[in-house]
Amino acid sequence: MKATKHNWTKQEILDIYNTALLELVYRAATVHREHHDPRKVQVSSLLSIKTGGCPEDCGYCPQAARYHTGLKAHKLMPVEQVVDAAKKAKAGGASRMCLGAAWREVRDNRDFDSVLEMVKAVNNEGMEVCCTLGMLTEEQAAKLADAGLYAYNHNLDTSEEYYNEIISTRTYDDRLNTLNNARKAGVTLCSGGIIGMGESAEDRIGMLLQLSSMNPHPESVPINALVAVEGTPLENQPPVPIWDMIRMVATARIVMPTSVVRLSAGRVGMSVEGQAFCFMAGANSIFAGDKLLTTPNPEFNEDKQMFDLLGLIPTDAFEKGKFVASALRSVEMTS
Ligand code: SAM
Numbered sequence: 298m299k300a301t302k303h304n305w306t307k308q309e310i311l312d313i314y315n316t317a318l319l320e321l322v323y324r325a326a327t328v329h330r331e332h333h334d335p336r337k338v339q340v341s342s343l344l345s346i347k348t349g350g351c352p353e354d355c356g357y358c359p360q361a362a363r364y365h366t367g368l369k370a371h372k373l374m375p376v377e378q379v380v381d382a383a384k385k386a387k388a389g390g391a392s393r394m395c396l397g398a399a400w401r402e403v404r405d406n407r408d409f410d411s412v413l414e415m416v417k418a419v420n421n422e423g424m425e426v427c428c429t430l431g432m433l434t435e436e437q438a439a440k441l442a443d444a445g446l447y448a449y450n451h452n453l454d455t456s457e458e459y460y461n462e463i464i465s466t467r468t469y470d471d472r473l474n475t476l477n478n479a480r481k482a483g484v485t486l487c488s489g490g491i492i493g494m495g496e497s498a499e500d501r502i503g504m505l506l507q508l509s510s511m512n513p514h515p516e517s518v519p520i521n522a523l524v525a526v527e528g529t530p531l532e533n534q535p536p537v538p539i540w541d542m543i544r545m546v547a548t549a550r551i552v553m554p555t556s557v558v559r560l561s562a563g564r565v566g567m568s569v570e571g572q573a574f575c576f577m578a579g580a581n582s583i584f585a586g587d588k589l590l591t592t593p594n595p596e597f598n599e600d601k602q603m604f605d606l607l608g609l610i611p612t613d614a615f616e617k618g619k620f621v622a623s624a625l626r627s628v629e630m631t632s
Pocket residue numbers: 357358359360397398399400401429430431432450451452454490491521522523524525526562590
């Protein structure tokens with residue numbers, strides 16, 4: 298297997314992104330097959346363990362307290378409820394459970410202790426546990442790692458240049474710091490972004506440039522299409538064309554060949570044909586279940602039918618363990 302590359306230039310990535318579409322998909326599909334079983338797609342389940350009332354101003358987010366989106370806020374969910382949800386998700390074929398909290402940052406309090414309990418319990422169910430809890434110190438990351446956390450999700454969302462147009466209450470460097478803290482604790486990284494927020498193709502590439510310069514690459518790269526929610530500043534954004542999603546997935550696949558590329562938010566607006574193109578182009582995970590964190594997602598049965606139709610098989614937990622380990626070992630080999 299070829300070593301991963303960490304010194305892509307902006308122009309190189311832009312050229313890949315702008316390649317004639319079918320040529321791009323073919324190239325991405327070829328890279329995909331060199332590193333992954335193309336029939337396998339990981340089913341992940343999302344659970345909002347603490348919803349709404351967030352002090353941040355992320356322009357896309359229905360959970361920011363300052364926007365009036367009609368969302369019903371709830372405080373931290375009890376551990377037992379989280380374990381029940383994980384058991385159900387596992388029975389439905391999910392091998393990864395992502396627990397999301399509408400927090401700006403983690404605080405060292407009773408709620409964090411409960412999250413550590415949740416991580417332990419879901420890990421005991423034999424699932425990969427991912428958390429997305431906002432900013433994190435190195436010490437907090439270490440506590441999560443000790444509890445059995447497999448991945449930490451913290452998205453760059455867009456390019457450094459466009460970031461300030463979308464969020465003013467924290468900086469791009471804050472994001473990078475948290476990712477660094479999770480990495481230092483030995484937790485795998487899940488980091489990607491959103492398209493359809495009014496950004497340019499260059500902004501999309503700027504984000505992929507940042508992610509691909511990390512060594513190792515984030516083990517998981519979610520590509521979300523904006524779910525435009527009424528009441529947020531981005532409520533009137535037009536839906537993202539499926540071709541842009543395919544280009545983004547294909548480009549991520551080519552520049553970060555060993556990462557799991559996740560076809561994340563926004564699937565409700567996508568046809569099965571469109572999603573099939575994304576899988577062809579290297580997407581190898583979806584979020585399943587009729588809700589993402591707070592917004593709708595395709596019905597569980599629709600996704601099952603899509604898997605049957607396309608001949609896709611859900612991935613077992615920790616199947617990518619070997620990729621993670623090899624990525625970590627290749628640090629010194631690569632530029
Ligand atoms: N509060 C934590 C944070 O911001 O890191 C964790 C939860 S936050 C909801 C996780 C990610 O969901 C965001 O970084 C963003 O990429 C994605 N997200 C939120 N709202 C979205 C929307 N309306 N459409 C697409 N993705 C969205």
